Amino acid sequence: MQLEIRPDPAEVGRARRWARSRLAGAGIQADEPLAETLVLLVSELVTNAVVHTGRPAVLRLSLPGVPAEVTTVRLEVADASTRAPVPRCVGDEATSGRGLALVDSLADRWGWSPEGAGKHIWCELDRRTPPVDVEETATPAAYEGPAHREPAYGETAYEKPAYEVV
Template sequence: MQLEIRPDPAEVGRARRWARSRLAGSGIQADEPLAETVILLVSELVTNAVVHTGRPAVLRLSLPHAVTEGATVRLEVADRSGRAPVPRCAEDDATGGRGLALVDGLADRWGWSVESTGKRIWCELDRCSKSSEVTAACGGGAVACGGGAAFEGLAYEAV
């Protein structure tokens, strides 16, 4: 399943609606923590593609055929920019700059790869008791910022 994304901020809302309908069609209810987390990740990755590339992108959502414990949901955003995603540390009053930290904190795995026409950023969520909780720890590690400071044990809540 995929959705073509135009380089327009309004596309973020359309991507969330599209992902919600695909999740519901797979038996993942909108109020489940897994669905809430997937929608937040869709928002972050699509926003990054729209804001930082100014080019069209493609959102892909791979859902398991049977929604069981241990099933994996994969989300990918492919864009036409070869620029690498760069995690940033936002100031306390900044309105942006936290997207990749959220992806790192919420996804069980994530990464990116160079494509012939740009890049692909992906993340995966496992449906299990650990990721079914509403909060998720920062990838079990720390997100390093600036002068070597690290933020350990941060939790993000999908609301």
């Protein structure tokens, strides 16, 4: 599934609505942590494409077809810029520059690669459901949220998220 994005900031809201409708069609409820996180990631990556390139982009979603213990949702944004995405460390007063830190902290995996005359940035979220034989003492929180991973060589590591929810 894909959505063509015009180089207009209003497209970010349209991309979020489109992603929500695709998730609902795949049986992922709007109030599930996976859905809320994915919509936030759509917002960040589409905003980056629109703001930093000023060119059209393409949003792609790959959703699981059959529920399983772990399923992966993949989000990609392709744009016509060859500039590599670079996570930035910004001060407390900065009004932008935290998007890739947010992606890094919320996604299970993310990266980018050249694509034709541009690039695509992707991220993946794993949807975890408890195994059938889990004891009742296990909490659902044990199965939600991104898995911790060590940063690759040369990759920026973020000790804590670079954002605050108010």
